[in-house]
Amino acid sequence: MSDASHENSRPILFVPLGEEETCLYGLHPRNRLFRIAEKAGLAPGHRQGLTEEGARGTILADIGYAWDPAWLTHLLDHPGSVLVIEGKPVLAHCISDAQRAVMLAAMEEGASMDGHGMTAIDPATTELSYHQLRKRDKPFIMALNAANKMEVERALYDASYKGVTDVLTLYLWRKPAFHLTRWAAAAGMSPNMITAIGAAFCVAAFFLFWYGMYWQGVAAGFVFMVLDTVDGKLARCTGTSSWWGNIFDHGIDLVHPPFWWWAWAEGLKVYAAGNMRFEPVYEAAILVAIVGGYIVQRVIEGVFMRRYGMHIHVWREVDSRFRLITARRNPNMVILVGSLLFARPDVGLELVAFWTLISLIFHAVRLAQAEGARMRGEPVTSWLA
Missing domain, CATH: 3.90.550 (Spore Coat Polysaccharide Biosynthesis Protein SpsA; Chain A)
Structure with a gap:
């Protein structure tokens, strides 16, 4: 050479x-x-x-x-x-x-x-x-000194945030997750440690839902959901992201939602003395709609990613807007918490099933429209590109 x-x-x-x-x-x-x-x-x-x-x-x-x-x-x-x-x-x-x-x-x-x-x-x-973070923005650059440390850390944190995600992640716990991220970094915690703690709360939420302890389960679930934001931001802000950490974090995100909805349905058998329990066939239909719809939506997203090299949520602005409320864990939890306010967790699960089917139809139509555009020779590119 x-x-x-x-x-x-x-x-x-x-x-x-x-x-x-x-x-x-x-x-x-x-x-x-x-x-x-x-x-x-x-x-x-x-x-x-x-x-x-x-x-x-x-x-x-x-x-x-x-x-x-x-x-x-x-x-x-x-x-x-x-x-x-x-x-x-x-x-x-x-x-x-x-x-x-x-x-x-x-x-x-x-x-x-x-x-x-x-x-x-x-x-x-x-x-x-930002292809990975699904956004288009002016990246920050600013002088660093002891006086503006907090401002710079906030800018780094905001830079690590996905631009297209659900409404709770984007708006509700953006600020508390920032302070938790700073605290975790100061305490010397790794992103995988945060993920492991969150996983424990995720499992706790499953069992609390199973026994009809919905409010306690929601509290545990919300802790997990916030920590699910913190671990990724900590990894990006400290340069400690890893292959295993990505698998650990996203694996839990991908797998746990169906188990939560199943546990919620089972909890109806003991909540309010079982007066809101579903008939077995109806319960099976509800869970098939929710879990099946969730799985098919994930398949649609994977097909779109494979064919067009981008998330379906960033094709057009309407797709990014719909991602705020599409039937994923966080928007579904908003529906379920709303149902608890009226002491009707059974109706909440029915609404989640309905919204999952609506979201599935939306994404199926969008995939078909993208295929149609490709067949007509039109480019299928992100509105953020």
């Missing part, structure tokens, strides 16, 4: 520059950036060893600034680009020794940028599409 080929085969280097010491989510900014860079497939590097690296793609980052990880992905896709704030380079993807030397000097001296052939990006006017 030639020297040139060896250089090109090496991963891009990531080098943080500066002396900022303000910790974010319990991590020194340099260590946190290294974690994010490693997740992106970059090789950690240090200023002292740069002169020995030779010709090698390098991303330089001023640690006096905090930024949305989406910027790193964007720069990886656009070699030779640099984020510039008030004329000063903050994050740069250098593809030559000359560019690296110029960016080093500008970042270390706080000087205005002489581009040296690099493409300047203005963060204030640039929008990016």
Whole structure:
């Protein structure tokens, strides 16, 4: 292998520059950036060893600034680009020794940028599409110091939030989950620890529903639902996401809802002395509608993802709007809690079955419409792209 080929085969280097010491989510900014860079497939590097690296793609980052990880992905896709704030380079993807030397000097001296052939990006006017988080937004970038630590942590937390999800996750517990995420990071807890605690509450909710203790089950379920938000945000904010953590978290999310609805139906046999229990055949029909509808909707989502490379919820704006209320766990829990307010958990389960069928029809129609568009030669792309 030639020297040139060896250089090109090496991963891009990531080098943080500066002396900022303000910790974010319990991590020194340099260590946190290294974690994010490693997740992106970059090789950690240090200023002292740069002169020995030779010709090698390098991303330089001023640690006096905090930024949305989406910027790193964007720069990886656009070699030779640099984020510039008030004329000063903050994050740069250098593809030559000359560019690296110029960016080093500008970042270390706080000087205005002489581009040296690099493409300047203005963060204030640039929008990016987040495929994984299902949103299109202006990624944040801001100066970091002890005085604005809370503000920066909130920006990082908001950046980790999915743009298309259910109404409870998006609005109701966004704020409490933020403070829980900060507390968990300060306590040194890992995302998998949060997931495990949430799983215990998930199981507790199942048994409480089974014995007709609906309000207690709702309380346990809501704790689980909030922690289900915290674990993912903690992983993204601290750069500690993992393959196993993703399987652990999403596996529980995928499997548990049918068990909750089954337990809710069984709880009717003891709630209010069993006066609201369903006839066996009717109970079976209700559960088939809920569980079967849930499974078929998941299959539709998988087919759509496989055929079009995106979630069905981000095809058109109406799909994203419907995701707020579609028959998933959280919207269904809103229906069931509403039924408890009137002491009619039986009606609540009937309404969940009805809403599941409506949601199933909606998604089936949307899949058919996408197939029709494809057959007509029309592109099926996300409105967020």
